[in-house]
Each structure stands twice: as structure tokens, then as C-alpha cells.
Amino acid sequence: xxxxxxxxxxxxxxxxxxxxxxxxxxxxxxxxxxxxxxxxxxxxxxxxxxxxxxxxxxxxxxxxxxxxxxxxxxxxxxxxxxxxxxxxxxxxxxxxxxxxxxxxxxxxxxxxxxxxxxxxxxxxxxxxxxxxxxxxxxxxxxxxxxxxxxx
Amino acid sequence: xxxxxxxxxxxxxxxxxxxxxxxxxxxxxxxxxxxxxxxxxxxxxxxxxxxxxxxxxxxxxxxxxxxxxxxxxxxxxxxxxxxxxxxxxxxxxxxxxxxxxxxxxxxxxxxxxxxxxxxxxxxxxxxxxxxxxxxxxxxxxxxxxxxxxxxxxxxxxxxxxxxxxxxxxxxxxxxxxxxxxxxxxxxxxxxxxxxxxxxxxxxxxxxxxxxxxxxxxxxxxxxxxxxxxxxxxxxxxxxxxxxxxxxxxxxxxxxxxxxxxxxxxxxxxxxxxxxxxxxxxxxxxxxxxxxxxxxxxx
Numbered sequence: 001x002x003x004x005x006x007x008x009x010x011x012x013x014x015x016x017x018x019x020x021x022x023x024x025x026x027x028x029x030x031x032x033x034x035x036x037x038x039x040x041x042x043x044x045x046x047x048x049x050x051x052x053x054x055x056x057x058x059x060x061x062x063x064x065x066x067x068x069x070x071x072x073x074x075x076x077x078x079x080x081x082x083x084x085x086x087x088x089x090x091x092x093x094x095x096x097x098x099x100x101x102x103x104x105x106x107x108x109x110x111x112x113x114x115x116x117x118x119x120x121x122x123x124x125x126x127x128x129x130x131x132x133x134x135x136x137x138x139x140x141x142x143x144x145x146x147x148x149x150x151x
Numbered sequence: 152x153x154x155x156x157x158x159x160x161x162x163x164x165x166x167x168x169x170x171x172x173x174x175x176x177x178x179x180x181x182x183x184x185x186x187x188x189x190x191x192x193x194x195x196x197x198x199x200x201x202x203x204x205x206x207x208x209x210x211x212x213x214x215x216x217x218x219x220x221x222x223x224x225x226x227x228x229x230x231x232x233x234x235x236x237x238x239x240x241x242x243x244x245x246x247x248x249x250x251x252x253x254x255x256x257x258x259x260x261x262x263x264x265x266x267x268x269x270x271x272x273x274x275x276x277x278x279x280x281x282x283x284x285x286x287x288x289x290x291x292x293x294x295x296x297x298x299x300x301x302x303x304x305x306x307x308x309x310x311x312x313x314x315x316x317x318x319x320x321x322x323x324x325x326x327x328x329x330x331x332x333x334x335x336x337x338x339x340x341x342x343x344x345x346x347x348x349x350x351x352x353x354x355x356x357x358x359x360x361x362x363x364x365x366x367x368x369x370x371x372x373x374x375x376x377x378x379x380x381x382x383x384x385x386x387x388x389x390x391x392x393x394x395x396x397x398x399x400x401x402x403x404x405x406x407x408x409x410x411x412x413x414x415x416x417x418x419x420x421x422x423x424x425x426x427x428x429x430x431x432x433x434x435x436x437x438x439x440x441x442x443x444x445x446x447x448x449x
Binding site: 028031034035039046047048049050051052053054056060061062063064065066067069071072073093095097099100111112113114115116117118119120144146148150 | 201202203204205206207208209210211212214215218302305306309310312313316317320321332358361364365368371406407409416417418419420421422423424425426
């Protein structure tokens, strides 16, 4: 009985170690992807110094809440690994009104804008559902990068 | 039993080497994420609900202060001599944020000598947190080479903070990263309130009122990591006290409008919220932010 308990504990510990190891590896790979593939696209804006990156699979969503100040121009860049397909994004104000929807604007990966008054927006990113019949859903890194410059 | 322990310790040893390698060779890491790794990470993402809370960078808020007409005043910054006072992880992280704001302030006002001194403070604290390759000699050389080009200078500072943020998140320390962000935001608010107190500049006072939503985002960010570091719950209590003052600010809200200039590729968002800060509320914010900031830098 005691031996079985030890084996179960060992299995649970190994499972936790595997998840921790996989998480660290994925996180490092996402950071590299963002630095190499996403950051160059934020120019001529200055990125805001924070990395908002997640690993998503088919059909999953991620969102970012951020304040945008009057007097600045902004770029919101949504950057995703190719295997995820056409990742879309929309910008909503705090009342839930959509102020920008990427599918309605020919699927750009960034949006440039300025606000007349300081505003908080929610950037909502959606990974499309896969049409594949494979049991393994495609997954990859998604990053929301915010850049600013003097307006 | 012995037979069963051998593969277990073997696994731990291999895992340790694997983790060490992955954290020390980030630049050469493959861009392709393996299916098995992703399958495990999926669980984490679903649980975290995939919601990020971001705070404007110190460079952005300092730029706004300058645009509003603020004058440079070195006396309100955290003295560089204080850098040796910070021994805990939390005090190093918070003050890395504080010095980051001060570095942004000196750089935006072209104070070359002060910028180099604040860069050294940031370097010392980043090294103390085990963050390698940021605010180091390479950064210092890049800054020296770009002293005359303010935009490049600000981009270098932003890159350094992004790299620090990425390093900490890659290495399982997002709570430390959130403390750096918090320190930077609090110092930015402190600088703004000190200037507003002296000058009564209406542009700066308006910028202070607008920090209401950033404070809400900062609290949400810290809430997500409150179990990572014992200093976070204390800081959250102080920030929630500050939030009570901000919550009392009357907000005039109007429906947002959007118009796009297709040629320029720029959308202008009209209307939105206006924060009507009273002199008494400004004083309360100023007092509360000074209290929080002075506890951080002591």
C-alpha cells in the first residue's frame, strides 16, 4: 500500500516537473519569436517595454487591457506564429463598443490610431478554429505589442 | 525501491540540465514550438484566462509630462546613493522600476551625465536580480553613442526594459516583473504630482487624473501575482487606498467615435472619458503617492 502511494506521488511529481519544464521551454521560445519576428514591425513606434505573450491553440482567445493617452500616436501589433492561421483582433472601449475589427479591414496585423481624450481599450485576439481532423490542435505563440510615438 | 529511485533522480538531473540550457540559450532557441510542450502549456493558458493588464511605460508618461510643459527638476528623483540600500528581491525590483522612471526623465530632458548615473543604478539592481544582458556595458555604450538622438536613446531604454520583462517571465518570475512595472508607475505618478504641486500646470493635473484606469490595470496585474512575492499584498493594500481617492474623481463619459484617414493609415478616436480632478483630490493623490513612493525608496 505504502509502495503504491510512493509510486503515485512519484508520478504526480514527474507530471508537475514535465509541465514546469515544458512551460519554461515554450516561454523561452515565445520570447525569441517575439524579439525576432514581432518587434521589427513596431517601428517607427517605440514599444512600451512589456511582453504580452501567450501560447494559444485553435479557437482560443487572449486580451489586453491598456490605457491610451491623448497626445500620442499608437500602434497595436498582433503577432502570431504561422501555424495558427489568420489570427484576428478587435479593439473595444470599456462600454463594449467595437472601435476596430481586423476582419472588416482586410486582416491587417497592426492598427495605428490616436485618441482625442485618454481612453482605456481592450484588445481582444482570436485564434481561428481549425478545420483539421487531427486530434492534435495547432498551437503557437501570440503576442500583443503596443508602440507609441509623439503625435 | 532503489531501482525506482534511479530513473527519478536521473529525470531530475536531465530536467535540471534541460532547464539550465533553455534559460541560458534563449537567442538560439528554435522558433517552432513542439507539440508536446504546447499541449502542456495549453493547460496553463486556459487557467490564466489569457488576460493581460499593461501599464504605459515610464518613457511614455514622462514624454507626456514634458509635452504638458513640465520643467526638469533633479531634486525630485530618487538619489543615486540609495541604490546600495536595496537588498531584498522586492526592493530591488521596485527600485529598478523607480530608477527606470528617473532614467526616462533624465533622458527625455537630455541630461546626459545624470542618465549615465541612473543607468548604473539600473544595472546594479538588474544584476542583483540575476537579469543578465540588460542595462550592462553594451547598453551603456549604445546609449553613449546615441546621446544626441533622443528617439534612439528612448528606444534603447525601452528595449532594456522589454528584455528584463522577457527574461523574468521566461524564468518563472513574472511577480518580480510586475514589481518593476509597479515601481516605475509609482515613481512616474510621484514625479507628476510633485511638478503639479509647484506649477499648478493644468495639462499635468489632467494627466494625473487620467492615471485612474492605469492604476486599476496595475492592481489587476499585481493581483494575478500576489502569491509570488510577500511584498505584493502589502503594496496592493497601499494601492487600493490610493484607488479610493481616484474612484472619487468625477468622470464625464461620452460615446467613442472613430474616423479613419485611409491615406495616412491613421484612425482618430473621438470623445471618451474626461477626469475632473479637484485641488483637494490632487493633494490627496500627491500625499498618498509620496507615502507609497517614500516607503519604496527608503
